[in-house]
Amino acid sequence: MTRDDLAPIIEAILMTSHEPVKTGQMLEALQSDGATVDDIEAVLASLQREYASPGRGIRLERAAGGWRVVTASGLDTYLRAFHGAASRQKLSQAALEVLAIAAYRQPVTLPEINFIRGVNSAGVLRTLIDRKLLRVAGRKKVVGKPFLYRTTREFLVHFGLDKPEDLPEPDEITREASSFSPNGG
Helix, strand or coil, rough: CCCCCCHHHHHHHHHHHCCEEEEEEEHHHHHCCCCCHHHHHHHHHHHHHHHHCCCCCCCECCCECCEEEEEEECHHHHHHHHCCCCCCCCHHHHHHHHHHHHHHHCCHHHHHHHHHHHCCCCEEEEEEEECCCCCEEEEEECCCCCEEEEEEHHHHHHHHCCCCHCCCCCHHHHHHHHHHHCCCC
16 A cells, blocks of 8 residues: 555544554554554655645644644634634633643642642633543652642643643743734744
């Protein structure tokens, strides 16, 4: 089977999957036809270039250790109108703060989050666990043995990251934010 033969199969797998698909999963499905990891990766790279061209409504991106097809940015208004979604559930400022603390300091305890934020964050933490963006990752070996929290695979998918190390550096975020401020140049 040639790479040209593999492209529509890989495309169909990606389009019908609700989760990012790992290269190994594709290999399992295609190995009986003689496909190799190199073949699959070459097809993925080709599809990614093709979808990145101007005028395309979809993109191919890495997320949570796999690949997924997503809509191009700027189309959400039209998609919400088409699908009848009145509003997208957004994360509150408090939720974003707790997520940022957990993402950059993981594993982290609730008392550590509370200390950094200066307010009790138990309710926000519970909401983030319910939304599967954070999870309990054990207990810290200190007095009281508080729970440790980490981000989840769902967090990576939600924010379009392949792995936690793909988070931007904090100073990079500060530089970008200052460029948007009225006094930031």
